[in-house]
Amino acid sequence: MSEFLPKANRRVPALCGAKYSCSDLTDLAGFLREDKAQFKIFFGYEEMLLAALALGVNAAIGGTFTYQGHLAKKIMDLYEQGDLAGARLHQDKLKHGIDTLCKHGYCVAALKAAANKVSGLDFGDTRIPVCPLSETEAEELANEIRRLNILL
Known part of the structure; x- marks a missing residue:
């Protein structure tokens, strides 16, 4: 670079x-x-x-900022304020959200399914050649993310 x-x-x-x-x-x-x-x-x-x-x-x-952007903003704000412990706590929350996504492949399909299900916005389906998660898989992923209590 x-x-x-x-x-x-x-x-x-x-x-x-x-x-x-x-x-x-x-x-x-x-x-x-x-x-x-x-x-x-x-x-x-x-x-x-x-x-x-x-x-x-x-x-x-x-990629996860469609539903976790507030956590990134909080990390940045806390870092600016010198609150490293608070910033680390929120970094850990953000990481848990990503880890949950990774269990479902952390691919475009999982990311898009999560964004569609938990953000309240419609980002549409994946495009060929990427296959979307099934409705069951997408709902399971969304429920796992909701259980993390990281959403606004």
Whole structure:
């Protein structure tokens, strides 16, 4: 990323940022240490949001934010306030939501089923070649997420 964004910016002058979705934070840490203030970095690996905040990330985009975005916001707010214990507690809640999704494959189908069932919004079905979860599987997943008491 440290090399890519400046090079890409020469070819695409309007380039202003990127989403970083890797669990290896080494490249991200190096990039954030350098003076690249013109680029906004959105962190996309929800399970490690708190660690990324400690490195200097200040924005996030996550697949589970359709129904867990409030947890990510709370993690970011608590971190900013210096409440690391509270931030860790909410990071753990967010991780439990992701772990629940992973039991159902943590694929587009499970993510979309969860978002459709617990967010109150209709995101539609998956598209070919991805097969959606069955109605039974989707309801089971939604019930597991509801039992976590992480929804607004």
